[in-house]
Amino acid sequence: YMHYLGDSNFAALRFGNSAGERGAWTAAINYFGYGSMTTADENGIVTGSYSPKDITFSGGYTHDLSDRWRGGFAIKLAHSSYGDYSAMALCTDLGLNYYDPDRDLSFSLVVANLGGQIKRFNDSYDRLPIDVRLGWSKRFGTLPIRWSVTAWNLTRWHLPFYDLKDTDAGSQTVIKDSFGSNFMRHLVFAADFVPSDKFYAGIGYNYKTRTDMATYSRNFLSGFSLCAGINLSNFGIGLAFSQPHSGATTLMVNFNANLYSLTH
Numbered sequence: 001y002m003h004y005l006g007d008s009n010f011a012a013l014r015f016g017n018s019a020g021e022r023g024a025w026t027a028a029i030n031y032f033g034y035g036s037m038t039t040a041d042e043n044g045i046v047t048g049s050y051s052p053k054d055i056t057f058s059g060g061y062t063h064d065l066s067d068r069w070r071g072g073f074a075i076k077l078a079h080s081s082y083g084d085y086s087a088m089a090l091c092t093d094l095g096l097n098y099y100d101p102d103r104d105l106s107f108s109l110v111v112a113n114l115g116g117q118i119k120r121f122n123d124s125y126d127r128l129p130i131d132v133r134l135g136w137s138k139r140f141g142t143l144p145i146r147w148s149v150t151a152w153n154l155t156r157w158h159l160p161f162y163d164l165k166d167t168d169a170g171s172q173t174v175i176k177d178s179f180g181s182n183f184m185r186h187l188v189f190a191a192d193f194v195p196s197d198k199f200y201a202g203i204g205y206n207y208k209t210r211t212d213m214a215t216y217s218r219n220f221l222s223g224f225s226l227c228a229g230i231n232l233s234n235f236g237i238g239l240a241f242s243q244p245h246s247g248a249t250t251l252m253v254n255f256n257a258n259l260y261s262l263t264h
Contacts, residue, residue, distance in 0.1 A: 007035025050083040091115025
């Protein structure tokens with residue numbers, strides 16, 4: 001469960017199980033509610049309110065290709081309801097992971113949102129936001145710290161943003177679209193402190209989030225996220241916190257349980 005900006009609330013439920021000696025399957029439902037919004041006609045007269053929401057249903061399968069390579073896919077059915085308008089889409093995600101337990105090294109490739117609309121909002125079909133993502137994580141030496149870098153939005157190089165500048169004539173926004181800025185806005189950095197299998201704490205940094213807030217009341221924590229969690233024998237609890245700007249705080253709560261162990 002995650003309480004996001006404003007009145008937005010997100011929730012997800014996922015169940016997984018083994019499928020033979022080398023495979024596993026999973027089923028999930030995700031809910032995205034954006035709170036209540038005011039409706040008005042073309043003259044600006046308020047006519048009521050509505051609560052826009054998105055819901056996705058998904059199922060997936062993964063398989064061990066070898067001792068270190070694992071591949072999988074997920075099929076997702078998405079439904080959007082925005083007032084009097086609704087749409088549906090069907091898509092799939094493809095993933096490939098390499099993991100070396102001796103070096104605690106992981107590398108992943110994901111191609112997300114391959115598919116299209118099967119019911120449209122209006123007379124035109126919109127393309128889904130296809131994305132290619134790369135992930136790398138590694139622990140060095142005996143320190144219980146795992147470093148991670150994730151590259152996303154790789155189907156689109158230019159990610160310009162507006163930066164607020166103070167001049168003699170007052171404040172004005174300037175478009176930033178340099179090579180260095182675009183490169184950094186594709187990367188998310190993280191470090192996890194994992195002293196044992198029962199406890200972890202982490203910090204992440206998203207340069208894109210920080211620069212997106214450049215024209216707002218961002219603070220020191222803008223772009224950073226913090227997390228911590230405990231894992232017991234049959235269940236675990238995790239918390240994550242971030243504050244994109246001074247007027248918004250997000251909090252995520254995650255609970256996982258081994259249902260087989262709890263019932264036997």
